[in-house]
Amino acid sequence: MNERRIVLLAPLLAAVTPLRVPAQAGATSAPLTDIRYEVTFTRANAERRQVTSAMTFTVGGTDAVLLSLPKWTPGAYEISNFARDVSNFSAEQSGTSLVWDKIDGETWRIRPRGVGEVTVRFDYLADSLDNANTWARPDFLLFNGTNLFLYPEGRGFAFAASVTVNTEAAWKIATGMTSTGTRRYAASNYHDLVDMPFFVGQFDLDSAQISGTWVRFASYPAGSVTGGARVAVWEALKRVIPAEVKVFGEVPWTAYSILQIADQSYGGGSGLEHQNSHVDVLGPGMLGTPILPSLYAHEIFHAWNVKRLRPSDLWPYKYDQEQPTPLLWISEGITDYYADLAEVRGGIVDANGFYLMTSDKMSQVNALPPTALEDASLSTWIHPRDGTEYIYYPKGSLAGFLLDIMIRDGSDNHTSLDDVMRTLYNAAYKNGRGFTSDEWWSTVSKAANGKSFGDFFVRYVDGREPFPYDQVLPLAGLRLARDTARVPQLGSLQDSSGLHVSEVIPGSSAAAAGVQPGDQLLSVGGFNADDPNWTEKFRSRYARSPEGTDIPIVVRRNGAQQTLTARLRFVTRVEPRLIADARASAKARRIREGILRGTTQP
Numbered sequence: 019m020n021e022r023r024i025v026l027l028a029p030l031l032a033a034v035t036p037l038r039v040p041a042q043a044g045a046t047s048a049p050l051t052d053i054r055y056e057v058t059f060t061r062a063n064a065e066r067r068q069v070t071s072a073m074t075f076t077v078g079g080t081d082a083v084l085l086s087l088p089k090w091t092p093g094a095y096e097i098s099n100f101a102r103d104v105s106n107f108s109a110e111q112s113g114t115s116l117v118w119d120k121i122d123g124e125t126w127r128i129r130p131r132g133v134g135e136v137t138v139r140f141d142y143l144a145d146s147l148d149n150a151n152t153w154a155r156p157d158f159l160l161f162n163g164t165n166l167f168l169y170p171e172g173r174g175f176a177f178a179a180s181v182t183v184n185t186e187a188a189w190k191i192a193t194g195m196t197s198t199g200t201r202r203y204a205a206s207n208y209h210d211l212v213d214m215p216f217f218v219g220q221f222d223l224d225s226a227q228i229s230g231t232w233v234r235f236a237s238y239p240a241g242s243v244t245g246g247a248r249v250a251v252w253e254a255l256k257r258v259i260p261a262e263v264k265v266f267g268e269v270p271w272t273a274y275s276i277l278q279i280a281d282q283s284y285g286g287g288s289g290l291e292h293q294n295s296h297v298d299v300l301g302p303g304m305l306g307t308p309i310l311p312s313l314y315a316h317e318i319f320h321a322w323n324v325k326r327l328r329p330s331d332l333w334p335y336k337y338d339q340e341q342p343t344p345l346l347w348i349s350e351g352i353t354d355y356y357a358d359l360a361e362v363r364g365g366i367v368d369a370n371g372f373y374l375m376t377s378d379k380m381s382q383v384n385a386l387p388p389t390a391l392e393d394a395s396l397s398t399w400i401h402p403r404d405g406t407e408y409i410y411y412p413k414g415s416l417a418g419f420l421l422d423i424m425i426r427d428g429s430d431n432h433t434s435l436d437d438v439m440r441t442l443y444n445a446a447y448k449n450g451r452g453f454t455s456d457e458w459w460s461t462v463s464k465a466a467n468g469k470s471f472g473d474f475f476v477r478y479v480d481g482r483e484p485f486p487y488d489q490v491l492p493l494a495g496l497r498l499a500r501d502t503a504r505v506p507q508l509g510s511l512q513d514s515s516g517l518h519v520s521e522v523i524p525g526s527s528a529a530a531a532g533v534q535p536g537d538q539l540l541s542v543g544g545f546n547a548d549d550p551n552w553t554e555k556f557r558s559r560y561a562r563s564p565e566g567t568d569i570p571i572v573v574r575r576n577g578a579q580q581t582l583t584a585r586l587r588f589v590t591r592v593e594p595r596l597i598a599d600a601r602a603s604a605k606a607r608r609i610r611e612g613i614l615r616g617t618t619q620p
């Protein structure tokens with residue numbers, strides 16, 4: 019106790035004012051060398067739902083070491099404060115405990131006793147089933163490096179590091195990290211280190227060569243994707259990956275890993291992209307649905323678009339703050355456009371399938387308040403609650419579609435949006451930097467043979483005007499039919515997991531029934547809410563029922579199950595339906611075929 023006070027005295031005197039200065043205000047750690055991480059996950063850890071993370075490094079003296087955990091995982095654009103899941107933090111040198119304290123929520127200050135090797139260690143609570151977090155089961159662990167790997171403050175991220183995983187002898191490991199020995203891995207810098215999540219434990223794992231490189235598919239729990247379902251996964255990957263490689267003209271990874279979890283507690287599905295892997299978390303109802311090839315195509319396209327070709331606002335990643343960019347609609351929405359293109363170009367869907375996916379995106383956007391792409395991009399960090407939180411996906415995808423058509427029209431189908439993506443990839447990523455808004459629009463304009471996109475930007479990207487479908491679609495031999503439909507609507511919105519009510523529209527049928535934000539939806543009108551298609555099934559089941567029909571809604575609130583009763587109400591919707599125009603000009607038909615096939619030809 020006394021010794022601890024004495025050790026603390028010197029720095030207290032030396033740093034009277036800046037003692038509590040936040041790390042981001044410029045605090046710098048003593049330099050560290052020979053940085054090694056060790057992750058321990060055994061059956062005993064699994065029972066506690068904890069993983070142990072250790073970091074060992076060498077210091078040159080007694081200067082304070084400042085170590086931080088990231089506040090977020092790139093790709094998951096929200097502040098998560100991973101440090102809150104840390105417990106039992108300790109630091110030692112030559113078998114002796116070192117004095118430490120915190121200087122902000124996610125930064126620890128350690129006092130070495132002199133030259134030599136220091137080890138810090140902590141437990142991390144592994145109970146968050148989230149692509150960006152860490153999740154343990156009795157035989158399995160998903161972990162993200164942003165959760166477990168501390169970095170020295172103010173020393174940059176260029177340091178090399180190794181990772182050793184201690185686990186049960188019979189358990190497997192899957193990760194995008196380069197293996198350097200038995201359960202040992204290496205990364206040449208911190209950005210790469212935390213961009214390569216791990217599966218540890220019992221899961222199914224196989225691999226295949228696609229586009230000249232190895233692709234691995236790891237799925238948990240073991241047995242969740244077998245037989246025909248597994249064949250279908252590989253069939254989808256063999257179709258979408260080559261179509262995406264063709265856009266950029268190169269495979270950017272040496273091997274690619276798909277890490278997939280299916281669990282009852284999760285509704286819907288989500289993926290999180292990395293440079294040579296992605297993590298999918300799905301409700302079991304998603305397995306075997308057409309949503310999966312689309313999800314794989316989206317996440318894998320990110321290996322180029324956002325992991326490498328990235329807005330300059332996100333280059334380099336900063337782990338201690340939000341990094342908003344008005345260009346996220348390019349990183350996410352245009353990735354979603356290319357997921358659809360990869361499916362049609364790879365032959366997973368036909369032209370009509372592509373038109374249906376596109377029409378569905380138009381419906382999604384039409385149902386939401388008019389929101390500018392740039393505003394939605396910037397706002398994602400605050401999770402807007404008016405339904406527009408993720409509008410930059412479908413709306414950005416549609417913007418990509420319109421730009422593709424206009425570029426092809428302007429260049430007489432000699433160039434396309436593919437050329438824009440490839441040009442920027444080479445100009446920005448290959449030169450070690452991000453791209454700017456000016457660079458994006460000048461590249462688009464150049465590809466379109468000099469056509470100006472200033473008006474398009476002001477009205478449809480920075481502005482909120484409805485997209486000019488009737489002017490642009492005919493340039494590609496397409497047009498919109500508009501179907502009027504009377505559809506049942508309850509008036510509650512779900513969060514991204516699909517299972518929790520995020521909003522209840524005032525005055526709606528759901529509001530009158532007593533549905534509340536935060537309720538977990540179990541079933542609606544007899545359809546289980548973990549079925550990803552329950553809304554469609556609900557609409558078709560009740561489409562012809564009389565107004566006022568009782569609809570049972572089963573929710574879990576504060577741990578207790580309740581059945582609420584809503585009265586069926588209808589809204590009249592105009593549903594857009596994209597169709598090919600049989601009377602299109604020869605040029606428009608060439609553009610249409612070029613988009614569907616991934617070709618440019620005069």
Ligand SMILES: [Zn+2]
Nearest residue numbers: 316320350353
């Ligand atoms: Zn994405």
